[in-house]
Amino acid sequence: MQRWRGFDQIPPGWGRCVLTIGVFDGMHRGHQALVRAAVARGKELQLPVVLMTFDPHPSEVVRPGSHPAQLTTLRRRAELADELGVDVFFVLPFSPAMQQTPPETFVHDLLVDRLHMAAVLVGENFRFGHKGAGNLELLRRLGSRFGFTAEGIGLVVEQEPAADNDAVSTPGAPDGAVATEPQAEQRSAPRAEHPAAPRAEHPTEPPELPITSTYVRANVDAGDVTAAAAALGRPHRLEGVVVHGEGRGGASLGYPTANLHTAEHAAIPGDGVYAGWFVLGSKRYPTAISVGSNPTFSGTARTVEAFVLDESANYYGRRVALEFVAKLRDQIAFDSVEALIDQIGKDVDRTRQILGVPASVVKPSTDRAPEPGERAAGGEPAGRSSGTPSGPSQSGPSPS
Numbered sequence: 001m002q003r004w005r006g007f008d009q010i011p012p013g014w015g016r017c018v019l020t021i022g023v024f025d026g027m028h029r030g031h032q033a034l035v036r037a038a039v040a041r042g043k044e045l046q047l048p049v050v051l052m053t054f055d056p057h058p059s060e061v062v063r064p065g066s067h068p069a070q071l072t073t074l075r076r077r078a079e080l081a082d083e084l085g086v087d088v089f090f091v092l093p094f095s096p097a098m099q100q101t102p103p104e105t106f107v108h109d110l111l112v113d114r115l116h117m118a119a120v121l122v123g124e125n126f127r128f129g130h131k132g133a134g135n136l137e138l139l140r141r142l143g144s145r146f147g148f149t150a151e152g153i154g155l156v157v158e159q160e161p162a163a164d165n166d167a168v169s170t171p172g173a174p175d176g177a178v179a180t181e182p183q184a185e186q187r188s189a190p191r192a193e194h195p196a197a198p199r200a201e202h203p204t205e206p207p208e209l210p211i212t213s214t215y216v217r218a219n220v221d222a223g224d225v226t227a228a229a230a231a232l233g234r235p236h237r238l239e240g241v242v243v244h245g246e247g248r249g250g251a252s253l254g255y256p257t258a259n260l261h262t263a264e265h266a267a268i269p270g271d272g273v274y275a276g277w278f279v280l281g282s283k284r285y286p287t288a289i290s291v292g293s294n295p296t297f298s299g300t301a302r303t304v305e306a307f308v309l310d311e312s313a314n315y316y317g318r319r320v321a322l323e324f325v326a327k328l329r330d331q332i333a334f335d336s337v338e339a340l341i342d343q344i345g346k347d348v349d350r351t352r353q354i355l356g357v358p359a360s361v362v363k364p365s366t367d368r369a370p371e372p373g374e375r376a377a378g379g380e381p382a383g384r385s386s387g388t389p390s391g392p393s394q395s396g397p398s399p400s
């Protein structure tokens, strides 16, 4: 896949193409359906498929200071587009001049004259150009004038989770892994209200609301990472660089944590404790994640920290990502450090259960994730035994 930034990077001799346009921040299931349709059209017409996205988020240009929480970095968005078969990931720097551009000019001067689009595919609800005056209808009219086709894709809607299903599949778990325990906290937690939710006239019929990035952001913010994962088709991922914390995790608690420094607008899930995956390069490790200000220690700064199960490597300075699979509980101000340690042990046990990772695993090397079902010869993990902090010796070179 090629990556371009701005129209100047269109290579000389560029022919015709199939185009899909939008912010694509979530790269959620709706976006995926749209991109798949564009890729299929590209195959049929034997033309390359261009995905056009914007940077910064257009909201920031329209209302400075209003940048929405970012669900994917441009790098991650490109990676996901590549996996779906896109040929060119085209980032259009979004400027005040672009915001003022009438939709007809945008289509004629840029998409037709410079990008040579033969077909454009967008969601039915797509709006573009000054004051959002452009829509699918306009694209169709301009298409018959300038010689391209415009196709609208039906919107993918969110699915309500089945309330009586005891076996909750966990997005991102190893193949076939299923959490056998109902995720009670998840179920009972109020769902983030859909931004476009109408008042239901028939309460028994769940409303069918389109998946949008705004909806995913609301769920991430509310800590409902299960609903976010259902809309994304994968767990929400937060990227960052591992930095030093207070130096307390390994030394005093026996649970060293990798503290993440995240990008300014990154979508950080609401405060709480989560089960998820620690992603390092192409490997994933089970992890218990804490988001919040560590009220037991009267902390004020909000931190994102991950205790990586069965690992004791030095992650400082590494670029890593966390994938949030399920929320376990809220952060609590414990009366004693012992009570916090005891609870973290239970969080770790629960994390194993949800991810389908056995309690005792062979100590993997730092670049190898344990295979589910893999056990140490003696039955005990080479790192720590499940849920039992083993004191300062565990902290070693690990992050605090």
Ligand SMILES: Cc1cc2nc3c(=O)[nH]c(=O)nc-3n(C[C@H](O)[C@H](O)[C@H](O)COP(=O)(O)O)c2cc1C
Pocket (backbone or CB within 6 Å): 244, 245, 246, 247, 248, 249, 250, 253, 255, 257, 259, 273, 288, 289, 290, 293, 294, 295, 296, 297, 305, 306, 307, 330, 331, 332, 333, 334, 340, 344, 347, 348, 400
């Ligand atoms: C799984 C897990 C759950 C946690 N839950 C809480 C909590 O409920 N309340 C709290 O004050 N801190 C909680 N913490 C955060 C610890 O207080 C924090 O990791 C510790 O203070 C070490 O901080 P440091 O990395 O800055 O040294 C939790 C940490 C982990 C790994």
Ligand SMILES: Nc1ncnc2c1ncn2[C@@H]1O[C@H](COP(=O)(O)OP(=O)(O)OP(=O)(O)O)[C@@H](O)[C@H]1O
Pocket (backbone or CB within 6 Å): 021, 022, 023, 024, 025, 026, 029, 030, 031, 033, 034, 121, 122, 123, 124, 125, 126, 127, 153, 154, 155, 156, 157, 210, 211, 212, 213, 214, 215
């Ligand atoms: N649920 C969906 N199903 C199919 N296509 C969608 C869906 N949501 C958005 N699209 C289309 O995907 C492209 C990119 O959408 P875009 O990221 O701009 O909006 P969005 O996901 O609705 O997010 P936001 O909440 O920020 O409006 C557009 O063409 C849009 O119409």
